[in-house]
Amino acid sequence: MALVDCNNFYASCERIFNPVLEGQPVVVLSNNDGCIIARSEEAKQLGVKMGVPAFEIKSLLEKNNIAVFSTNYELYGDISQRVMTILAQFSPSLEIYSIDEAFLDLTGIRTDPDEFGKKIASTIRKWTGIPVTIGIAPTKTLAKLANHIAKEKGWWGLVLDPSREDTVDRWLQAIPVEEIWGIGPQFTTFLNRYHTLTACDLKKAPEKWVRQHLGVVGVRTVNELRGQPCYTVVNVPAERKGLCVSRSFGKTTTVYEELEQATTAFVATVAEKLRKQKSVAQALTIFVMTNRFAKGPHYVNGITVKLPVATNSTIEMIHHTVKALKKIYRKGYNYKKSGVIATEIIPENTLQCALWDDVDREKHKKITAIMDNINARMGKGKVKFAIQGTQRGWKMRQEKLSPAYTTRWDDLLTIDITKEIQDC
DNA sequence: TCTGGGGTCCTAGGACCC
């Protein structure tokens, strides 16, 4: 089992097309330019912490001349795909675990793991410009830990060989429990209270006690630490159980129409995603909320509606969204965020007809197909429904957005070589 | 002034069934 993890992924993506940033501190912000969500090694060294609001460390960023970027998901998603495509060439069994991580099943691979890992790392680096770290071990949890150790040491990767239990244990003794995959803040507090401080301590904890306090998930984690696999590489991604699109607004609004424009735009994206994966939803949850950090009256509310017929039609979903929104909207609040969650998702082809169905589904299908087509060719959001509005007063702040170098023709990198030619 | 977004799995308890 190998875990390949891209180093400081978003920051590394920004560097690909901006090589002057090599060796320089770089950070990437969350939506609305809110929090720090990625940091280059140099930024970490300067004490920039993960997840802190950017405004809190404004002077730190400025003083150290740290390059700051708005999140550019379009770019990162595309680079991710390229990395995963390359990884797929190394093993027939690949699980894309997140945008910057993948597990590889190494069963049947004859090459020495050390050599194999190095080869993967150098290939990704060469072909995409993204540096990666690789952890190799008998279980996912141990591969994660191996990866963690290698990252801390600045190595290409690390192979944890289970036949050398003493060496494995020595590594585990150096790792605090909170670094273990599956051990979060709550479990850490609990374990530390009982003097279980390191990965090695947890590995040796009695199963009954673990079962009682950390549940079956905890037992699996312990077994995995002991080298007994509880999780396998999942090749084909399971069907999504829910699909959520929600955003905080660039600025709050009290106006119903603005809330409606934003929320119908979100549901349009939900429907589009459903169509893309050829599935339909049977229920829809619509929610709104005020700024949880702000003073003043707070309001959070949501409604789940069962759809009369499972659907992925934007038209139909907008209809239900507006109805729900009108029910939960209360005048006088400063709305900061809204969202739409599709649930009870099933494949499109299992669609059942309702007895009384006055929706012309064939027509909806044609319209949405045409819209999807245009938007795929001309750019996202080129054609949309009137209710989504054109003002986008709610749209998120992205003041430091880099170009979508690899996915938009207009953003293609141009290099001016006239000077070089003249110099010749 | 400014504080992200999108997921998974497990468990306990209630409603209901025979």
Add this chain to the structure above:
DNA sequence: TCTGGGGTCCTAGGACCC
């Protein structure tokens, strides 16, 4: 006075992940 035993399904909430 005395009041079984065994299920299922659903939901909300908690814990975790990136």
